Amino acid sequence: MSPVLSDRIEVHDLHFYYGHTCALKAVSLNVPERQVTAFIGPSGCGKSTLLRCFNRMNDEIPGARVSSGSIHIGGVNIQQPSVDVAKLRREVGMVFQKSNPFPRSIFDNVAFGLQLHRISNRSMLNQAVEEALISAALWDEVKDRLHESALALSGGQQQRLCIARSLAVKPSIILMDEPCSALDPIAAAKVEDLIRTLRQQITFIIVTHNMQQAARVSDLTAFFHLGELIEFSPTLKLFSNPAHKLTEAYLRGTFG
Amino acid sequence: MSQHLFRDYDNAIHHLQEDLLTMATLTRQNLEQAMQALLRGDTDLANTVIAADSDVDELERKVDQIGMEILVRFHPVATDLRLIIASMKISTSLERISDHAVGIAKRVRKINQGQPMQEVQWLEPLYAQAYALLRDAMDSYTNHDKLLGQALHEKDRELDRLHKQLTRTLSSQLEVANGRSAAWLHLIFIARSLERIGDLSVNIGEEAVFLESAINIRHEYRKPLPENQLPST
Numbered sequence: 001m002s003p004v005l006s007d008r009i010e011v012h013d014l015h016f017y018y019g020h021t022c023a024l025k026a027v028s029l030n031v032p033e034r035q036v037t038a039f040i041g042p043s044g045c046g047k048s049t050l051l052r053c054f055n056r057m058n059d060e061i062p063g064a065r066v067s068s069g070s071i072h073i074g075g076v077n078i079q080q081p082s083v084d085v086a087k088l089r090r091e092v093g094m095v096f097q098k099s100n101p102f103p104r105s106i107f108d109n110v111a112f113g114l115q116l117h118r119i120s121n122r123s124m125l126n127q128a129v130e131e132a133l134i135s136a137a138l139w140d141e142v143k144d145r146l147h148e149s150a151l152a153l154s155g156g157q158q159q160r161l162c163i164a165r166s167l168a169v170k171p172s173i174i175l176m177d178e179p180c181s182a183l184d185p186i187a188a189a190k191v192e193d194l195i196r197t198l199r200q201q202i203t204f205i206i207v208t209h210n211m212q213q214a215a216r217v218s219d220l221t222a223f224f225h226l227g228e229l230i231e232f233s234p235t236l237k238l239f240s241n242p243a244h245k246l247t248e249a250y251l252r253g254t255f256g
Numbered sequence: 257m258s259q260h261l262f263r264d265y266d267n268a269i270h271h272l273q274e275d276l277l278t279m280a281t282l283t284r285q286n287l288e289q290a291m292q293a294l295l296r297g298d299t300d301l302a303n304t305v306i307a308a309d310s311d312v313d314e315l316e317r318k319v320d321q322i323g324m325e326i327l328v329r330f331h332p333v334a335t336d337l338r339l340i341i342a343s344m345k346i347s348t349s350l351e352r353i354s355d356h357a358v359g360i361a362k363r364v365r366k367i368n369q370g371q372p373m374q375e376v377q378w379l380e381p382l383y384a385q386a387y388a389l390l391r392d393a394m395d396s397y398t399n400h401d402k403l404l405g406q407a408l409h410e411k412d413r414e415l416d417r418l419h420k421q422l423t424r425t426l427s428s429q430l431e432v433a434n435g436r437s438a439a440w441l442h443l444i445f446i447a448r449s450l451e452r453i454g455d456l457s458v459n460i461g462e463e464a465v466f467l468e469s470a471i472n473i474r475h476e477y478r479k480p481l482p483e484n485q486l487p488s489t
Contacts, residue, residue: 189261196264215329216262239328 008033009054009173009203014069015228016049018061023049025227027069031220033172036195036204038218038235040211042250045224047207051175053090054078054205056085073173090117093166097178099158101150101165107132109150109161113169123131128168136164137194158186163194174198176206180213192217192244211251215239223247265330269339272322276343276350279315280394282308283350286357287390287453291383293364294376294446302368305361312354319347338470342463346397349456349463353390356449356456363442370439375429377444382422385415386450386457393460402468408461415454422447 009031016024024046031037039047049058053071056078058064071078072172090113101109105229110129119125129146133139138160142153144250150161159179166174176195180188195204195217214221214236222232223244231244249255286305292370293301323344326332326411332340367373389411396405430440465473 106344120269186261193262193264196262212331215331216264236325 008074009205010070010072011050011053012070012072014050014053014071015067016046016053016058017063017065017067018049018073019063023227024053026119027224027227027229029222029229029232031203031205033203034100034201035219036199036206036217038214038221039205039207039224040209040214040221040250041224041230042255044226046227047222047224048177049186050224051177051207054173055089055094056083056176057094059085070084074151085094090169091171092175093169094175094177095162095166095179097181099155099162101153101158101161103149103151105147106150107146108159113165132164132168134143135167135194135198136160137190137197138164154187156183156190159183159187159191160194163191167198173203173205174251176204178208179206181209182226184190188213201249211239223250225250260363261465262330265326268326268330269336272319272326272343274339275318275322276347277394277398278307279312279319279347279350282312282315283354283357284387284390284394286312286354287360288385289381290357290360290364290389291458293361294367295380297364297368297372297376299365299368302361302364306358306474309354309358312351316351320344326386328479335467338467340398346460346463353453353456356453358447360449363446367439367442370436373436373439373443376426376443378422379443379450382415382418382447382450385411385418386453390456390460393457393464396461396464397467400464400468402465405461405464405468406473408458412454412458415451419447419451419454429471 004129011027011029011031014024014027015022021047027046027050039051052058053066055075058066065251066079073088073092076083102112107129109133111125114125114128119128130139130143133142136177138157141157142161150158153161159182162177180191183191192213195206198204199219204217206214206217218235220232221235221238223230223238223242223246225246229236231242232249238247239251242251286308289301289308290305292298293305323340326336326340330336367376389408392404392411393408395401396408426440426444426447430437430444433440459474462472462474465471
């Protein structure tokens with residue numbers, strides 16, 4: 001795999017199984033670079049499964065597999081066995097529903113990924129940690145207590161710390177799985193504002209059940225149902241004039 | 257107005273207001289130039305107004321589009337919700353005012369094809385009153401001045417009085433027109449446009465009151481504003 005990826009994601013006719021259960025059926029879509037794309041749909045529709053395909057997080061689940069189709073990131077087929085998964089995950093970072101800081105200091109949390117990638121020069125580390133915390137809009141709140149435990153931070157701060165940890169290794173894509181569902185509205189607004197600010201440099205894909213959040217933060221929205229991609233359009237178009245009856249029923253809450 | 261945590265929201269509101277104010281400036285300019293074209297017999301100026309109307313139309317579309325985008329994306333509430341609703345309605349009124357200015361300009365072109373008419377000056381007081389109404393209406397919106405917004409009804413009554421008076425005068429001239437009946441009819445219709453511009457300005461003032469106090473004064477303008485019911489914000 002080439003060390004420098006562009007961040008366009010091309011999914012072609014993807015089928016995915018958990019054991020004998022088909023979770024994604026013939027999904028094809030192109031996620032454009034440096035925009036925010038939201039994946040929405042009812043539970044079990046396959047949106048998180050697809051998200052986790054993009055940095056091969058599903059590899060960790062026994063019996064989970066792509067049965068056919070392909071995912072290319074920057075022109076490289078990431079399903080190939082020759083792909084270095086650690087490098088892929090450096091390019092394609094991930095933020096989860098529940099913030100998961102390590103039980104270490106704020107500084108160590110952000111520096112962790114860099115040290116993993118064998119950056120040990122202290123001044124370089126200091127600079128990278130500061131830059132990541134500034135980008136994650138957390139620096140002003142933690143700069144005087146970098147060596148205190150990350151677990152002492154509030155939920156919203158912990159989530160931004162996890163974003164800073166992802167940013168530190170300079171990914172080109174960040175995947176977010178319900179990143180604000182455990183946050184209060186003010187903390188969520190800060191994370192959303194952060195996404196909109198960083199999207200000039202980074203491609204974001206966000207899985208959310210919060211329709212208003214999808215409408216606020218994303219440029220494009222994909223609606224999934226029972227493992228199929230039903231509609232993929234500019235967000236304003238999808239929310240104001242959806243092309244598919246199923247999308248309209250889901251958005252209006254008249255589903256099923 | 258205080259800022260939102262989510263800056264995209266502020267940016268969208270800022271663009272909406274900016275486009276609406278540009279629209280108001282162009283609309284006032286179109287009315288001014290249409291009436292100057294009439295009073296000075298300047299056909300070129302009338303043509304300028306007709307050409308400029310498409311800019312106002314374009315801005316109306318933009319305000320609608322940004323307004324809808326804000327409704328879809330940010331689900332505005334409270335002052336924000338009233339601001340979006342009021343701004344979209346004001347933009348519709350402004351577009352209609354600009355259409356009246358174009359209507360005036362088209363009639364000016366026709367009047368100017370005939371003999372010069374000194375009597376066009378009779379429309380000046382009506383124009384001055386309509387122009388003042390439009391100016392005050394937009395001031396009430398930009399300065400969040402609900403009292404100025406509500407006061408427009410009184411000013412409009414004066415405009416209506418002037419309009420009735422002038423229409424009577426113009427109609428009597430029409431009866432003895434001696435081949436100039438078309439020109440007198442044009443003046444009657446121009447007077448009617450100025451009267452309508454007054455009504456539309458009153459509508460803008462009503463939106464400014466709604467924006468500031470969440471009170472809908474449409475069709476109830478004779479009642480005083482219930483000060484004690486106003487929200488503290």
